[in-house]
Amino acid sequence: MGFLDIKNATKSYGNVEVLHNVDIAVDEGEFLVLVGPSGCGKSTLLNMIAGLEDITSGEIAINDRVMNGVHPSNRNIAMVFQSYALYPNMTVAKNITFGLEMHKVPKPERDEALQSVSKLLQIEQLLDRKPGQLSGGQRQRVAMGRALVRNPDVFLFDEPLSNLDAKLRVDMRTEIKKLHEKLKTTIVYVTHDQIEAMTLSTRIAVMYNGYVQQLGTPKEIYDTPENLFVATFMGSPAMNILPASVVMKDGVPHAEITTSEGQNALLPFNQENMSDWAGKDILLGIRPEAITDPDGVDRKSKTVVPISNRVGVTEPAGADTFVTMELAGKDCISRMRADADVTTGEIFDFVINMDKAVAFDPQSEMRIK
């Protein structure tokens, strides 16, 4: 039983079901991020929590109170919209206190709340301006101020940073995180940016096609993706998915793949139950940072396997160097230290960190556990 409880929630528009049996329990003080590609139903779910869309079936409860049919203003939630949705004709101060005014909070209390919020967000000098006279970042702050001032049970954010430029986005991201650590309010945050999801959240719900594909901590999502979609959606560059077959050697299950030179390489699993798959085809998932040069290997890894392969393209990117190659008939990316000594076209001894490898059933696309 969570603080925010979404139980078997479904949403249909006419005959089209766009959200299917969503079950999420969020604890108090958690930072839940809903992430997924465009059109997967993130905003719809958020709007259902807010009460802006009704719930077709199932139940949403906040703080043990069932919210189905409760008006948005009576749910004690606050929302920050993608476009900020600041009232264009009101000053910043009015924008922030409008909700309090509507809830008949007396003027002295409103002023007090305005003072503390504007101080917290450092927008005191902007209070008399209209939204049209603010920069994007300032509007963002005001929008957060409007949400904060209500002191809600749950904050809802719908892609609040997507209208900002790259630099400001990173700054505001840090600020939101700090704010959460300070206030400890429960937050549900929608984004399609997986870096935002990883950095901000305490837990992530990865959504696709109206289904929650996986719900877990950022580490769980990253290291043990439930299925192929989660594996490839989270992480940049995406996880390499290589067709392989499972063979037994010395009683240990190995993944057999073909190198660019047509040789077969055997990569031992450190996962016992892979023996059940002996003789069958699987999809092997390896993150780019698990394929490195020999010196770049994580010292704590147990199963590290060398493999000789021809280097395709090298792309120095400052902190890292990305190396593209052909492996198991697929394009495969490896992420190396900046000073790794690789040259385009040569045969290079890569090492693969099999601790971090995952395997998927090619039929169901689920991870083999």
Place this chain on the structure above:
Amino acid sequence: MSSVQTQSVQTGRIARTFIYLFLLLMALFYLLPFFIMVVNSVKPLSEITGGNMMALPEVFTIEPWLAAWSTAQVGVEPTGLRPYFWNSIKMVVPAVAISTVLGAINGYILTKWRFKYDTILFGLMLFSCFIPFQIVLIPMARILGILGLSGSTYGLILVHVVYGIGFSTLYFRNYYAAFPTELVRAAQIDGAGFFQIFYRILMPSSGPITVVCVIWQFTNIWNDFLFGASFASGSGAPMTVALNNLVQSSTGVKEYNVHFAGAILAALPTLLVYIVAGRYFVRGLMAGSVKG
């Protein structure tokens, strides 16, 4: 926009001369009648009957204006147009106000409180804009009779409101369609109710379209003759009907100068509305399309 302006079309000198000549001609075409009206409304009648319509007055007099306003024979009474002017005001102000407010509320509902079949409803309202006046005369007369509003200013207000709603709804719906729905949602979460959202959030941003709607309704309702003649005869008639009666009064000689003055008086309010609010009119018509 600016790039379009700087690349204005290059035209040859001959073409340009031709265009200006044409425009001048068109301007004359419109201004000449007005000129004749003004000039002849400040002449004594003898100068008109005995002389040239186009000539400037030899004796300047405002007598015809005073006569048209307060003493001229309208129908059988020598009241001038004054009482009818007030009739028109009493009709046009409430009719414009009510149809504009209703149009705004309709536009608000049709864009921000969507419901099943709302587009069909809107289609039907649009359709009402294109029904010719003549078709509704008899049913309308019947309804006014049933409501006991026949021959009264209230009846005329009702008729004009009903007829005006189609257009005012069209204006406001199209304007509010471009108004961000997220603002309405934010206000809902803030706890504002249906009407609070309307007048605290939408209304303050509706200036341009309100001006457009008011000008449009004012001009149409003020200038209406058919409904006025059909539903409000006698002392309740609006200005347009009274003007007709003034001109048609058959006792004595035709006082053309008084007729001209009366006609200008009848046109003055709409002229005034255009001069005062005209630039907002153009701005308002453009507003929906340019706003991001």
